[in-house]
Amino acid sequence: MFRRLCVGFVGLLLLGTAAYTADDRNPLAGDAKAAKAGEYEFRINCALCHGLGARGGGRGPDLTRAQKKHAHSDADVFQVISNGIAGTAMPANGTNGQGVGMTDEEIWQIITYIRSQEVKAAAGPMGKAARGKDLFYGDANCSLCHMVEGKGGRLGPDLTGVGGSRTREAIIDSVRNPSRRLAWGLTEATKEFPQEYESVTAVTADGKEIKGVTLNEDSFSVQIMDVNEQIHLLEKDKLRSFQKSRESAMPKYDAAVLSDKDLEDIVAFLISVGAK
Amino acid sequence: MKRVGSQTIASGIVLIVLLSGILPAHAQVTFERLVNSAKEPQNWMTYSGDYSGKRFSGLDQINTTNAGSLVAKWVYQTAATGKLETTPLVVDGILYATAQDNRAFALDARTGRPIWMYQRQIPGDIRPCCGRVNRGLAILGNKVFLGTLDAHVIALDAKTGNVVWDVAAADYRIGHSFTVAPLAVKNLIVIGVSGGEYGVRGFIDAYDADTGARKWRFYTVPGPGEPGHETWEGDSWKVGGAPAWNTGTYDAATNQIFWPTGNPSPSNRGEGRAGDNLYSNSLLALDADTGKLKWYFQFTRHDEHDWDATQVPVIVDAGGKHLIAQANRNGFFYVIDRTNGKLISATAYGKTTWSDAKDADGRPVANQKASPTLEGRRVCPGALGTTNFMAPAYDPQTSLFYVTARDQCDIFSTAPQPYEAGHAFYGSAYFPSEEAEPYLGFLKAIDPATGEVKWKFQHTSPTWSGVLSTAGGLVFSGDAEGNFIAFDAASLKPLWHFQMGGAVYAAPIAFAVDRREYVAIAAGSAVYAFGLP
Secondary structure (H helix, E strand, C coil), X not given: CHHHHHHXXXXXXXXXXXHHCCCCCCCCCCCHHHHHHHHHXXXXXXXXXXXXXXXXXXXXXXXXXXXXXXXXCHHHHHHHHHHCCCCCCCCCCCCCCCCECCCHHHHHHHHHHHHHHCECCXXXXXXXXXXXXXXXXXXXXXHHCCEECCEECCCCCCCCCHHHHCCHHHHHHHHHCCCCCCCECCCCCCCCCCCECCEEEEEECCCCEEEEEEEEECCCEEEEEECCCCEEEEEHHHEEEEEEECCCCCCCCCCCCCCHHHHHHHHHHHHHHHCX | CHHHHHHHHHHHHHHHHHHCCCCCCCCCECHHHHHCHHHCCCCECCCCCCCCCCCEECCCCCCCCCHHHCEEEEEEECCCCCCCCCECEEECCEEEEEECCCEEEEXXXXXXXXXXXXXXXXXXXXXXXXXXXXXXXXXEECEEEEECCCCEEEEEECCCCCXXXXXXXXXXXXXXXXXXXXXXXXXXXXXXXXXXXXXXXXXXXXXXXXXXCEEEEEECCCCCCCCCHHHCCCCXXXXXXXXXXXXXXXXXXXXXXXXXXXXXXXXXXCCCCCCCCXXXXXXXXXXXXXXXXXXXXXXXXXXXXXXXXXXXXXXXXXXXXXXXXXXXXXXXXXXXXXXXXXXXXXXXXXXXXXXXXXXXXXXEECCHHHCCECCCEEECCCCCCCCCCCCXXXXXXXXXXEEEXXXXXXXXXXXXXXCCCCXXXXXXXXXXXXCCCCCEEXXXXXXXXXXXXXXXXXXXXXXXXXXXXXXXXXXXEXXXXXXXXXXXXXXXXXXXXXXXXXXXXXXXXXXXXXXXXXXXXXECCEEEEEECC
């Protein structure tokens, strides 16, 4: 009887906490039952992009890292789940048609679950970041197409944040097999999925060939960045030909081109930047 | 030549209607007018434009010869956030529509200027699945009818937007909600519940249009002692789902309502609910006066892939047969004898891997390797289906069925999950099967006589737009990139497009005011109307 009263009292306290300090801290922090409930919620609402076990699904970041790009405190994570992240594929709670709208309680359960999955003592990068930086801007030619912290090319995705939002394995995979999963570019507010970095070749009416990547596209027009970083805005019905390919414009960096050691150093550099 | 002839006849009818003093402005929308909606093509009075669900407009002022010159006439910004799934109604020059978060409004259909706006306050703890959306209103007498996210049915005065009556249909806190456009039949407002994601027990209700009194309820999951109850394991029927969240159709000749139902709950886990799980993923033929079941046809038995069968069932008469056709989320196009519910044909119209055999009735049956596992299994179509809620159209001039389709496969994973009232109840997760497998989106034209896909147009990416066909030889649809497109109905070649600046999740309509035809559609958070210059 006493125990039940006690539980009831705690329950009231929790409700009060949730109602009045929802923006400050997780009222369910450390609660194993809440973490389990959060695991169900996570499967339904988050795993599509963030993968089962929150390890990152190639589309969404690995959430088992203690260091997160867009949110640090539980309150930050709550805001991110509730409101999404503008300019990224992360939607606001209940708006995207994947999963269902979550209650505040369920969001806290998910945060509890994510915290329970975090690897506290994450193994540091295996490579040497300083050498990786030299390679990135030098011999490996990454910066011809990719920018990090404002320096580098524009043809490929800006990689400043990638070390903070993708798993080490996902980064390695996208270097070794760039066509397996094309990177996401522009995200439009109500569109289901972002534009992918598809390769394109367009031939204009006067016979000029344009090779590059799609910045955006619809059935009637296409916006291309060519290999010289020139932007071309084209109407498809005025083109002589238009061809897309899911073969990434990025060359395939196999071990013969870039050794495992060099790649580890580059990844270490990206993680050191992304973790800032 | 033949087409030109029929077009001229259609024009003549329109002209007669328009010249005969039309109908007095703001006339009562009677049941007779709804039954005979083809006689007043200037109006769009039900979700699908008529009771048969064809989403076909008899107007032909805008046609294949002039569609290329269409221009935007007005834009109405709702200020709602999220997806607009509404199909507007137009009656005698006034356009009525809905938007997210329990909004409804009436506009001058010529100018887009608002006449009234209504918004119902939403409790903080509603449980909407898949966005705070609404797909439209019903109109009858001098009232419009709205289903709300907190599971109320509300009658509004069509002239003022004032609430005439307000009925709580079910408890929203355990996952009931309404997103569907109700259907007005006789003096009843018929509406189906959403909530298959929360393990509700689905139902279809009918309310007295004058008073809001509930006249009947049909539970889509039979209770103890009712036929079909034996298709549920143990107590699983209590949380069995089978919601009814898309608008059905009505056959006045037999006084039957045809209403489709959604997935059994939990959607992606069959363990614990052994059996066919009637009447999930079914087409129900109900007596309009009593809600009594006349027949049913179950498309997907014991579904484990979230393949709601809630697509609009379209009434078609062909070759002396009384048919009903549905392009189902599971990837098959079904033609059914609507006098008895017997299957006539089922033909794949998109990428499917879940069935490679048919039962004695000709119904596709699932193969073992389609059943989700903990590790996950790749199945086509994916959870979003070959099509979904996007409204199709049937054009009696081309005798073709037009539907938005998607080729996408998913990895279906399943895991045990206890039911908890008001909490999402999927028992699952699914993932895009994406490697080198981009999702493809199409507008397809299916010949119901053969099930063959006769024409298709490939979109840049899959779209959630519905489809309209018109007597002008046109088909209209939208895309995920924000284009509204006019196609030649005879070839699906695009003739015109307009960039609306927001993805399309709604279906188009056509109407006329002052003898001028308009085509309207919602995109982004706005409603657009187009016409000739």
